[in-house]
Amino acid sequence: MLYIILPVHNRITTTAIFIRCLLEQSFSDYHLLLVDDGSTDGTADFVRKEIARCTVITGDGSLWWAGGLQKGLDWVKQHADSAGDILMINDDVRFGQDFLAHGVELLSRYHKTLILAQAYSEQTGALVDKGVRINWDPLKFQQAE
Numbered sequence: 515m516l517y518i519i520l521p522v523h524n525r526i527t528t529t530a531i532f533i534r535c536l537l538e539q540s541f542s543d544y545h546l547l548l549v550d551d552g553s554t555d556g557t558a559d560f561v562r563k564e565i566a567r568c569t570v571i572t573g574d575g576s577l578w579w580a581g582g583l584q585k586g587l588d589w590v591k592q593h594a595d596s597a598g599d600i601l602m603i604n605d606d607v608r609f610g611q612d613f614l615a616h617g618v619e620l621l622s623r624y625h626k627t628l629i630l631a632q633a634y635s636e637q638t639g640a641l642v643d644k645g646v647r648i649n650w651d652p653l654k655f656q657q658a659e
Contacts, residue, residue, distance in 0.1 A: 515598040516544040516618055517590050521582025522605050523551045523575070526560055532605040533564050541615035544601075547589055549582035551575055569593075579604075608636065630658055 518536070522529050536546065546568040550558040552575030562568055571585050583602050590600060599621050601614070609631075617629055630645035645658040 515594070516541070516601060516614060517547060517586075517594055517598050518544050518601045518603060519547045519549065519583055519586030519590075520603060520605055521549040521551060521577070521579050521586070522553060522557050524553045524555045524557065525605060526553070526555045526557045529557050529605045530560065532607065533561060535609055535613075536565065538611050539614045540611050541618060543618075544614060545569065545594075547571060547586045549573065549577065549585050551577040551582055607631075607633070 520529075520532070536544075544567065546561070546565050548558060548561050548565075548568055549571045551573035558570045558572070562570060569589065571582075571589055573582065573585065577585060586602070587600070590598070599618060601617065613631075617631075620629055621627060632641060632645075633643040634640065635642050646655045647658050648655055
């Protein structure tokens with residue numbers, strides 16, 4: 515099982531495009547954890563109707579992205595089996611139909627691994643970002659390879 519933690523706040527149009535990408539995936543063994551941080555635009559109701567395996571975790575508008583991720587992780591720790599994988603993702607990204615399948619396949623080969631997805635421009639196809647490596651002691655960041 516793949517647990518997808520998706521923090522959202524009042525971006526129903528953006529979230530709807532993301533949900534469409536999820537529904538088009540070739541891999542379907544996932545459970546969406548929608549962390550709705552006080553949305554007033556109907557986001558949670560929309561997602562509940564579209565995604566069968568969805569848990570909505572509500573906030574009061576003070577969670578922001580990091581707090582939303584923490585709420586999702588707390589839920590996974592309490593409810594999920596230890597065999598699951600976790601995807602933390604923003605609702606403003608787009609991905610191909612094999613995105614989840616490819617990620618889960620990589621995780622099955624490389625245990626205790628963190629995978630960073632690369633971001634490409636929809637307009638040009640050029641690489642935009644590939645994440646960072648963090649050295650926590652001096653708190654230095656360098657481009658991931």
